[in-house]
Amino acid sequence: MAAAPPPLRTPFTELVGVRYPVVQTGMGWVAGPRLVAAxxxxGGLGILAAATLDFDQFVAAVADVKERTDAPFGVNLRADQPDVAERIEVLIREEVRVASFALAPRAELLTRLRxxxxxxxxxxxxxxxxxxxxxxxVDAVLAQGGEGGGHTGEVPTTLLxxxxxxxxxVPVVAAGGFFDGRGLxxxxxxxxxxxxxGTRFLLTQESTVPDEVKRFYLDHGVTDTVRTTRVDGVPHRVxxxxxxxxxxxxxTVRGLARAVVNAARFRRLSGTSWTAMLREGRAMRRGHELTWSQFVMAAxxxxLLRAAMVDGRADLGVMxxxxxxxxxxxxxxxxxxxxxxxxxxxxxxARLTEDVGSHGDQQRHRQVEDGSGPIGQRG
Incomplete structure (x- = not known):
């Protein structure tokens, strides 16, 4: 086994206490304890996906990660979950290093965490x-460009x-299109x-996504994704x-009927009340200008992600x-x-530094030869 590379220190690694500035995102149904701990x-920062877990499952998952590793890790939460304050207290009690959010929490919760x-x-x-x-x-932001998977904007990473x-x-973590050291x-x-x-970590041995779904991913090319609003009303790359x-x-009728059924299933699975879902619907309609039918589609x-990522039904799920x-x-x-x-x-x-140094030496040599530089000025 090759030796671990030396640390690569940045403001982010200093902030969260990890060896390398590499983050595994909190992908729903994918970022479980095994992947996060690995x-x-x-030496990176693994983020546990907790938005699809009920409270007891969430507590158990945090404990599972801690049993597997003593290294820092994070947990991804939904700021609009009705029990988010209780979940935050678990993070504090269990000394979880990072709280990750799709949207920042309310001011009092942010203050409590910090x-x-x-x-x-x-x-x-x-x-x-x-x-x-x-x-x-907030302490840092994770900025995802349009190339990224899941809910994503339209501005390319190179511009965003x-x-x-x-x-x-604050430190910025870049997401969307990264997979190797050149990107870092x-x-x-x-x-x-x-x-x-996200996608790079999904396609690893420790990812619990079924093997047939992983193979399905590997059969796709860079033009085989689509950024659609028909999954849940907001842009989603799948x-x-x-x-x-x-x-x-x-x-519309057929899509809405399917969404209502899924809304009921997700409510039972996550423990989210109808009242909380309606409250979220009002917020989403204000923030994203969604219709009520689009909000219900969010379920x-x-x-649909679970059908593929857990049940292995690439034919029935959304990826x-x-x-x-x-x-x-x-x-x-x-x-x-x-x-x-x-x-x-x-x-x-190292190669860039060497190339720059070599170019500088050549430039200085030319300046000495023709007298154009400060060292070889002729008088």
Whole structure:
């Protein structure tokens, strides 16, 4: 087994206490204790997906991760869950290092987390969102470009990251299109303090996604994803499949009927009350300008994702995926992913430094030869 690469220190690694600036995102139905602990043991930051767990399952999952590793890890929560305050108290009690949110929590919850030493990192997809949560006092932001899987914006990573870095004074973790050390170095060059990857970690040996679904992913190319609003009413990048095509062509009545059934199933599974779901619906309609039918469609997401990621039904489920799926052709271990990315990044940085140094030496030599430089000026 190859030795672990040396640390790669950035403001993000210093903030959360990890060895490498590599984050495994909190993918629903995918980022379970085994994957999270493997990432933490490899020196990155693993984030446990808790939005699809009821409270008891959530507590058990946190305990499971802690039994597997002593390294820092994070937990992804929904800021609008009715028991989010109780879940936050669990994070504090169990000394979880990072709380990750799709949207930042209420001010009092954010204050509670930060007072107790929990690092708060919301995910954002636009410059204005980054500025907003930075003003709220978050510790860092995870900025995902349009190439990324799941709910995503339309601004490409190469444009979004420089915008966000210039707009906020907290560490920025770049997401959307990353899979190797070259991408990590590119993100650092843009001013980010690390990278986050979802699809790359989904396609690892420690991922609990069924093997037949993993093989399904590996058969797809960079143009085989689609950014659709027909899954849950807001832009969502997924693999293009016959199921997704059906969703895109289904009439309003048929789609709404399916969504109502899935809403009932998700309510039972997650422990979310109808009152809480309606409250969320009002908030989503204000924030995303959704119709009520689009809000009800949002219940499709967890249940359709579960069909593929848990039940192995690639034919019946929806599979979130970044465009990066088209450049992946293997199922390495998590350690191989993390260490490979960092080792490659060190090599790239060393080569760039050497190339720059060599170019500088050549330039100085020419200046001495022709007298144009400060050393060889002729008088």
């Amino acid at each position: 990432t933490a043991e490899a 007072e107790r030493g929990v690092v708060v990192i919301p995910s954002i997809g636009a410059k204005r969102h980054a500025q907003k949560v930075a003003d709220w006092g 990251i420089p915008q966000v870095v210039d707009a906020v004074d 170095v590119a993100a650092l060059a843009y001013g980010a303090a690390g990278i986050a990857m 693999l293009r499949t016959p199921m997704v095509d059906q969703l895109e062509t289904a009439g 499709n997401t967890p249940m 979130s995926s970044g465009q990066v799926v088209g450049v992946l052709d293997d199922l390495p271990t998590v350690e191989q992913v993390v260490h490979g990315v960092v080792r490659d990044a060190h090599d790239v940085l």
